[in-house]
Amino acid sequence: MERTDHSFLSQATADEASRIFKALADPTRIKILYLLSQEECSVSHITEVLEMTQSAVSHQLSTLRKLRLVKYRREGSTLYYSYDDEHVITILHQVLSHINCN
Amino acid sequence: MERTDHSFLSQATADEASRIFKALADPTRIKILYLLSQEECSVSHITEVLEMTQSAVSHQLSTLRKLRLVKYRREGSTLYYSYDDEHVITILHQVLSHINCN
DNA sequence: TACGTATATGAACATATGCTCATATGTTAA
DNA sequence: TTAACATATGAGCATATGTTCATATACGTA
Numbered sequence: 001m002e003r004t005d006h007s008f009l010s011q012a013t014a015d016e017a018s019r020i021f022k023a024l025a026d027p028t029r030i031k032i033l034y035l036l037s038q039e040e041c042s043v044s045h046i047t048e049v050l051e052m053t054q055s056a057v058s059h060q061l062s063t064l065r066k067l068r069l070v071k072y073r074r075e076g077s078t079l080y081y082s083y084d085d086e087h088v089i090t091i092l093h094q095v096l097s098h099i100n101c102n
Numbered sequence: 103m104e105r106t107d108h109s110f111l112s113q114a115t116a117d118e119a120s121r122i123f124k125a126l127a128d129p130t131r132i133k134i135l136y137l138l139s140q141e142e143c144s145v146s147h148i149t150e151v152l153e154m155t156q157s158a159v160s161h162q163l164s165t166l167r168k169l170r171l172v173k174y175r176r177e178g179s180t181l182y183y184s185y186d187d188e189h190v191i192t193i194l195h196q197v198l199s200h201i202n203c204n
Numbered sequence: 205t206a207c208g209t210a211t212a213t214g215a216a217c218a219t220a221t222g223c224t225c226a227t228a229t230g231t232t233a234a
Numbered sequence: 235t236t237a238a239c240a241t242a243t244g245a246g247c248a249t250a251t252g253t254t255c256a257t258a259t260a261c262g263t264a
Contacts, residue, residue: 008151009136009198014129016201017194021132024123026222027116034111043241049110056223058242063222077231077240087200091193092119096111098189099118128252145211158253160212165252179210179261 023067024092028052028060034096036070037089040082125169126194130154130162136198138172139191142184 009017024030031050035041041049047057061081064070071084083089111119126132133152137143143151149159163183166172173186185191 007140009133011129013198013201014132014136017132017197018127018129020197020201021123021126022221025120025127027113027120028222030116030119030123031111034116038109053224054241055225055243059222062242074231079241091197094196095119095122095193096115099115099122124251130252146209155254156211157213157255161252164212176261181211 019067020088020091023064023069024088024095026060028056029064030092032057032060032064033069033083033089033092036081036083037092040080042078042080044078046081121169122190122193125166125171126190126197128162130158131166132194134159134162134166135171135185135191135194138183138185139195142182144180144182146180148183 024033028050032046035046035049043054043057043061046061047054050057061070061072065072069083069085069088070081072079072081074080126135130152134148137148137151145156145159145163148163149156152159163172163174167174171185171187171190172183174181174183176182
């Protein structure tokens with residue numbers, strides 16, 4: 001806001017936006033979030049669909065949990081995950097439809 | 103599309119979406135793109151506004167160029183950069199307004 | 205031509221990221 | 235309690251990323 005008529009982003013804002021984009025910057029997390037955008041899923045279901053190890057999936061779910069992008073509920077020994085940030089899902093869908101409409 | 107009624111992303115689609123999000127996953131690139139979303143800028147102007155070294159800015163511009171997210175025109179020895187992907191700018195603005203409207 | 209300014213680029217380095225492997229934790233059932 | 239299953243987690247490793255430093259390239263001017 002100095003020297004020009006234009007504004008520029010604060011470091012805090014840029015960092016926060018970066019946090020959101022970083023969350024979406026990995027193919028595995030994209031696939032997980034896309035799955036969860038359609039249905040609540042158990043960890044084992046995600047593991048089968050993505051054809052990845054249980055550990056790899058669990059680590060990524062941990063990342064998504066820390067970012068508050070997913071939540072879960074327990075049913076017996078099974079954990080059912082679902083998305084927890086509508087806006088991020090919207091952004092994801094927009095980018096996906098952009099890709100398919102090229 | 104097998105075993106459930108739901109679809110899941112191909113690796114290629116997830117990778118492509120990841121490429122776009124990765125481009126936006128760094129605060130410096132976010133600041134640069136936000137600046138360019140408002141006005142065409144020379145490298146030296148970007149360098150001053152972001153208070154970064156000329157080299158760091160130039161490297162990031164190189165990254166953005168490879169991703170075809172920015173373009174430039176030459177005027178004498180000065181290069182003026184501008185954005186080259188309307189859709190990515192839209193996504194950026196959406197996330198930024200999401201942050202500010204929390 | 206030689207010099208100054210604007211920008212790009214390669215190498216090196218520190219940090220971040222995503223996976224694997226081994227193992228821990230929590231739940232159910234016998 | 236013990237065994238089996240579902241999931242989480244820590245350590246280690248290979249690769250990716252962002253910056254700095256030094257230098258190269260391109261253009262304008264004297």
